[in-house]
Amino acid sequence: MKYPNGRKKVKQENNYANLGMTLEKDIDLTNQYYLNNNIAVIHKKPTPVQVVNVSYPARNKAKIVEAYYKTPSTTDYNGIYLGKYIDFDVKETKAKTSFPLRNIHPHQIEHLRKVHEHGGIAFIIVHFKIHNKYFILPIDIILKYWDNKQGRKSIPYNDFLTDGYEINFTYHPRLDYLKVIKKHYLT
Amino acid sequence: MKYPNGRKKVKQENNYANLGMTLEKDIDLTNQYYLNNNIAVIHKKPTPVQVVNVSYPARNKAKIVEAYYKTPSTTDYNGIYLGKYIDFDVKETKAKTSFPLRNIHPHQIEHLRKVHEHGGIAFIIVHFKIHNKYFILPIDIILKYWDNKQGRKSIPYNDFLTDGYEINFTYHPRLDYLKVIKKHYLT
Numbered sequence: 001m002k003y004p005n006g007r008k009k010v011k012q013e014n015n016y017a018n019l020g021m022t023l024e025k026d027i028d029l030t031n032q033y034y035l036n037n038n039i040a041v042i043h044k045k046p047t048p049v050q051v052v053n054v055s056y057p058a059r060n061k062a063k064i065v066e067a068y069y070k071t072p073s074t075t076d077y078n079g080i081y082l083g084k085y086i087d088f089d090v091k092e093t094k095a096k097t098s099f100p101l102r103n104i105h106p107h108q109i110e111h112l113r114k115v116h117e118h119g120g121i122a123f124i125i126v127h128f129k130i131h132n133k134y135f136i137l138p139i140d141i142i143l144k145y146w147d148n149k150q151g152r153k154s155i156p157y158n159d160f161l162t163d164g165y166e167i168n169f170t171y172h173p174r175l176d177y178l179k180v181i182k183k184h185y186l187t
Numbered sequence: 188m189k190y191p192n193g194r195k196k197v198k199q200e201n202n203y204a205n206l207g208m209t210l211e212k213d214i215d216l217t218n219q220y221y222l223n224n225n226i227a228v229i230h231k232k233p234t235p236v237q238v239v240n241v242s243y244p245a246r247n248k249a250k251i252v253e254a255y256y257k258t259p260s261t262t263d264y265n266g267i268y269l270g271k272y273i274d275f276d277v278k279e280t281k282a283k284t285s286f287p288l289r290n291i292h293p294h295q296i297e298h299l300r301k302v303h304e305h306g307g308i309a310f311i312i313v314h315f316k317i318h319n320k321y322f323i324l325p326i327d328i329i330l331k332y333w334d335n336k337q338g339r340k341s342i343p344y345n346d347f348l349t350d351g352y353e354i355n356f357t358y359h360p361r362l363d364y365l366k367v368i369k370k371h372y373l374t
Binding site (some may be wrong): 061080 | 193209222225227228231232233234235236238248249250251252253254255257259260261265266268269270271272274298301302304305306307
């Protein structure tokens with residue numbers, strides 16, 4: 001491949017940098033589709049921020065001038081679908097043969113465990129970029145590895161193929177994960 | 188009443204200013220109690236913030252130097268209780284005879300309506316400070332007034348007494364609203 005003026009390469013790098021946001025964006029668009037079509041009510045939670053200092057340059061307009069990102073205490077997404085409580089997080093990985101558990105915060109796993117115990121539908125959505133495949137992985141599969149302290153600290157890609165549920169990427173909605181949830185959890 | 192050096196008045200104002208946070212704090216403590224005792228998993232959503240500018244004064248430490256509060260698109264609280272999806276907001280009012288509907292954002296009401304339609308338990312918790320009483324008001328009672336465009340723009344206190352469910356203030360947990368939810372929605 002040739003880059004006659006280098007621009008193509010720059011463009012590639014930009015695309016690459018944006019990849020980290022793609023899955024979240026696709027899920028947000030899918031949730032908007034669910035909302036517009038009255039299929040489900042699922043929202044992304046705001047990123048938690050610790051506000052330290054606020055100034056008031058104008059009336060009724062608070063400007064935050066010092067704040068820091070906080071570690072979230074739960075997952076990013078939750079809501080209701082067919083009367084069921086839904087709770088999940090989304091993760092992208094460049095890994096090929098396994099999903100490293102360090103990609104999930106311990107309190108997110110514990111949160112999903114509690115949701116599961118209380119009768120909610122708890123899972124993660126993982127995008128394996130190299131395979132360009134999307135999977136729902138139920139919390140009990142994650143816990144099988146998480147709770148095994150002597151065991152490996154990653155979930156083999158093969159487990160996604162056997163115990164996960166693949167989500168096909170489509171145009172509209174982008175990632176119809178609730179269709180997959182309905183098939184595997186609710187029928 | 189005398190204010191020999193003005194300090195007493197200042198102290199009063201401070202206390203008064205903090206009142207607005209009391210109900211939220213009591214609900215947060217109650218939710219922590221529910222979590223610790225494995226009764227329910229209910230969290231407050233972070234306040235949404237639009238981050239405009241971030242600086243990096245030290246490695247791995249992002250400092251937000253310009254950000255603004257955004258209007259939330261949903262309610263503040265949601266979660267799962269006895270397998271049911273729970274969604275609500277909390278409001279305090281100094282009003283005596285009615286609760287003004289302008290205290291709730293229109294999109295919060297529409298969000299609660301959708302949750303209700305999808306089979307969730309949707310309501311608001313209102314603290315009437317003058318009466319020192321706390322009520323759960325189901326979304327259908329709110330919608331009765333909200334959808335009546337010609338009608339009054341506030342919900343009479345009397346409706347809280349007849350159609351709302353009172354929550355007693357106790358020490359631990361502070362406001363056991365799920366006990367009230369269980370009695371009126373789940374038995």
